[in-house]
Amino acid sequence: MNFDYLVVGAGFSGSVIAERISSLLGKRVLIVEQRNHIAGNAYDYFDENGVLVHKFGPHIFHTNSKKVWDYLSDFTEWIPYYHRVLGMIDGEMAPIPFNLNSLYKLFPSKNAEAIEVALLKQYKFGEKITIQQLQNNKSKQLQTFAAYIYEKVFHGYTVKQWGLRPEELDASVTGRVPIFISRDNRYFQDKYQAIPKHGYTEMFRRMLNSPNIKLLLNTDYKEIIADVHYNKLIFTGPIDMYFDYKFGRLPYRSLRFEFEFHNKEEYQEVGQINYPNEFEFTRITEFKKLTHQQNITGTTIAREYPEVYKKGFNEPYYPVPKKEYREQYMLYETEAQTIKDKVIFAGRLAEYKYYNMDQIVARALHLFEKEIKAEKDSV
Template sequence: MTKPYDFLIVGAGYAGSVCAERLAAAGRRVLLIDRRPHIGGNAYDCLNAQGVLIHPYGPHIFHTNARRVFDYLGGFTRWRFYEHRVLAKVGRQFLPIPINRVTINRLYGLELDEAGVAAHLERVREPKNEIRTSLDVVLNSVGGDLCDKFFSGYTKKQWGLDLSELAAGVAARIPTRTNDDDRYFTDRFQFMPEQGYARMFETMLAHPNIEVRLGTDFAELRRDIPASKVIYTGPIDFYFDYRFGKLPYRSLEFQHEHRPEDAYQPVGTINYPNEEDYTRITEFKKLTGQVCAGTAIVREFPRAEGDPYYPVPRPENELLFKRYQTLADQEEEVHFVGRLAQYRYYNMDQVVAASLALTDKILGRQVAQR
């Protein structure tokens, strides 16, 4: 029998929504489902009870060096320029992170110029001939004292693991600077969707070839899939009924709070690497630029159980994932894409890029990368 849809896409976050839009624009009929009552996945945003735009699943700050990704999403939103800045609470001080010249001078009561900071870091670093873990990365870059003050405690809270137990790529995401640049990201394109992520996703999915069904679990359609092909963006181990055991994921608990003051903190995010139970506090108005009475913040508490947010990057987990990937490669009519399906610690732009690459492949297109 003829299937009513060409593609069933599981998950209405970035991966699923980008694939749905690209395939629909190419004339394919798409059914997009999500078990949650909204589109946008973890990037979904909405107004709280007091009218402040918040991110229920924690702050999402868009940044990319990929012109294609930026231009593609720009077809569904106007952008608001925003450069994210973060402070870390160390003792009684709030210091720029990533570590820069200001961080070093304030922390140690110094007055170093750029060359002086570079020389200081060279003196305190602990050179490693082989970089295997995140601990190797940090010690090789900034030495033991800065590691203890900024990285060790934060990592233990965030991942439930020591730096020595995490792959090197986790710590490598945070650079060290000798100048006064206090931007958290240095990408070419740093913007927020002017009317929010949810509006951007609504525009992306407003195509007559796309049907969206929310509050719908994949299990409800799995026995009789109403499409010729499937694009799956959920946890890959779930798809295969945990045949080889569960892949480890890290979850988060969010404590949202509305505040009567117009501003709560000086920057968008403050990290708490040491004493507190939470890892960071983010103030949403700093990110969105919204002008309204009151403000809204969120505290993040990493958890071992709950919805999967972060694949845990360790060699043994990668080996387990490879076993599932072998099964996925044998599924001729199913494509796997996204942070959970590919078990990758992707940023938003990397998910978009992977999804664009997948649809290019499906549609037989060769696209020049910029």
């Protein structure tokens, strides 16, 4: 088999780069995917009850990048969707991220008012601050408030999500916990927020619908690579696997999902409810509230259980944000630089870095323009 490019992985990184190579350069691309489907962790499908579910957890597209939005819009129509999340805190459902509505939901009104006044003395309305900022504030009142949020909203969820205490993780994890000084209950505030009208899988199918692209599913690239002639490899799998774990295995967190169908109109108030402190699962997603499906009897939910990644048993989702693991990754990154003329490493697993969907697309477009198209233009 002769191709210009071999792409390992049919998720966002691999698919976007393959599409660009095919449509703008007119080159032949072979995509090899070890799973039985395209779309990576964004894969969705209709279950036996006709509900469109996200197999690997809720995927809410949001971005401020018009470039990314316009690019994906070539392959899908959109359903506007503003994600709202509630957290079970002290037996009450309160908006997440924590905001002024959460404050009044969980505190007596006089206490809530006093904390609001203290916040607005030092921060602007509409501002997002981190829990670290609040913990370091000179006000004892705001420090006490920060301790409450840390304990009730952040600590338990973090331990379940990562299997580690917050202090064992990179400080950036705590830094990403926002407190929103606003009454905006939306989880995101990006300019573009939507769900693909016909699902993510259909969006990917359209993206890869080209005579220049050949797709092999259920295939380990190592099984066929000796029989494929190609000029360059785009690798989106785990970078430690590519190098046969020569510097040791990089740790990842995985997820397990329990799907349930309920023969009623709705299961919960919003699409996602977090459980920071109760149970072993972290959240429950109700998919119809994400996709706005109509004329479907009943509803499907998924409970989400974080767990350790074990090759061959589950899927790697998240690089573990810990300094020593990042240093271990840098050994692989240094090795990757020695073969950069032959291999491009792209994506969450290949770069050992967490990306939102829009960030993955932006990264893939950048790699195409700067390292693939630019290389061709220079020849």
